[in-house]
Amino acid sequence: MSGLQIDKLSMRFDLPNGSSVQALKDVSLDLKAGELLSVLGPSGCGKTTLLNIVAGFLAPTAGTITLNGHKVSGPAAERGMVFQQGALFEWMSVRENVGFGPSMKGMPKEEKAKIVDHLLDVVGLQDFKEKAVYELSGGMQQRVALARCLANEPDVILMDEPLGALDALTREKMQGLVLKLWKETGKTIILITHSVEEALLLGERLIVMAPRPGRIHTEYRLPFAEMGVGQDLREVKKHPKFAETREEILGMIWDMEEEIMGRSEDA
């Protein structure tokens, strides 16, 4: 069985004061290989928790995750992760950062150099190969992070708001790059974002999560990612259905936020 299956995943955190928080409750998902899923939701809906469990950094209190037929029980190279920022190794050059995964596997130098060169071409950083990562701009750093993840040939790429810290223009360019890489590599991608537009543009599938307890609220299947590959993303945004879905989801998240506010006011 290929793909990623999330089955009745629950996560409860026990707080020091004796109470507990139900971060996730009965979350189930079935991702086929090569699907791009974007995850939206108000703060506290458990989307980062979900990603950390899939990555293997957290063990769920109930439920299982299965990747290509085997159960996930810890972090592994098959599930690569791209963080918002600050996860690059600043003591290594761009080249060494990208080659980190292959190095850990003990890949021969020439083979590794080939992979690194290819990926730096793909993300357009060939000229910055020997630079220190802290000399690059935020957008370039995220390109390095993407390349580093891809160099390891993971089956699934987990992205935790990878473009969240970038300015609007850079962000648009990077969205195009993510789509391009997705199409070219055929990886399964789970992308967490705060931006509804980004989720619509990049998500072939999109889930909106609701908080307390964290659960899947609504699921969409969207055409925009396919439309956007290699195209001007601004054209995609002009699609009438795009605006309509955006408003619908914004309304949905708005209501959730309202409800949270209301509940905390009652308390």
Added chain:
Amino acid sequence: MELLGNLWGEFWAVLTTLFVAAPYIIGYVLIILLMMVIWSGIKRLLTPKHDYSSLKTVTFGDESAVTSNTVASVVSIVLIFILWGAFTGSKLLPGFMHAPGPFKGEGSFEYTITTPAGDSDTATVSVVVHPTGEDVAAPQVAPGDGIAKNDAVAIPIYRSELLRVDNNDEMGRDEETFITAVDGQAIAPGNSVDVSFGRVAMSDKGTLNIIPATGMQMEPIWMPSPEAVWSRLGEIATVGYRNSTLAEHLGYSLFRVIVGFMLGALVGIPLGYAMGLSNWFRGWFDPIVEFMRPVPPLALIPLVIIWAGIGEVGKIILLFLAALWIMAIAARSGVSGVRISKVHAAYSLGASKWQIMRYVIIPNSLPEIFTGARVAMGVCWGTVVAAELVAAEKGAGMMIMVASKFQSTDIVLMGIILIGIIGFSIDMLMRQAEKWLVPWKGKG
């Protein structure tokens, strides 16, 4: 309550000293301001400013507009040497720059005696003030007429002389004849009279105390001139002091610091890593490290001397202890300072625990360790000098301590300057090493 009273008295004494020093401090500040005005005038004439900051309208409060002015630094250092030279009568400075020096040469004053019968007579005392160390005889003077006879005396610079001027007079204090005036001004026991070359005071018994003016310069025994310190440096460097050359003294001090620091780092860094990576080790060593860290290494000197004597072993144990806790704490915070996302990223790139240690945790902790090493080297250098002050066969601290016992202030001063230069160089070297070895510091 008595303690409080005593402390208040001490505090008052400190305030008084400050008050006495105040004119000099104010003078120094005025020199600084004067130099600033002069330099800004020169600069305006020389180079109209055209860099990016020349158009800034807000500079006061703008941190980026304040940089260290090199000219000010140079002038400040030069001024220190000038002041040093001026107040020690240095030959490196032209005479007009000297502070008023002590009186030197010949002078004289007259004294008047009055007999019980009411007669009075006047005689002259010739005074020769000569440099210390020179053997100068009092000049020959004719006794002159009258009851009072002329006298002569030779006095070394900065000294005073009690002189029984009436010893050779025809009628002295045994005949109830007393000195009543000096240079025409009345004098009585306990009083003094200003004369051309200084002051003449009268003791309680009626003897004149001749006090040539000392000026504002400092006596070499308190503060030797720069050239005296420099020539002493040459002498100690070649001939040596207390059976060791200067290089040996400094070499021993540095050797102790380096060996002590190395051992401290060798034990402290793994200890810090263990504390940063394991709850058990953190719990085990936290109380020990947190207790030992605030204990000044100097406070351990007596114990170390009791246990290990004053030889190299004792010194190195002391410096080892001085460096150990600093390095352990630096390594610990270096390890705990690693961003969890870096560790997560490494795990999801397939790194093993050992690889995380080698490629993430250790490089991530290096900047902290370097900062710790800089602090530790500074503390070790201070500690070794202090330990040598207490007891040592060789070393920079021992050198200045022994020199101070013989009032060789020039050696003390030279030693202090050298200790400062070495401490400063150590810090500079560590900074440079940091730049080369951990260029990513603060960039994460």
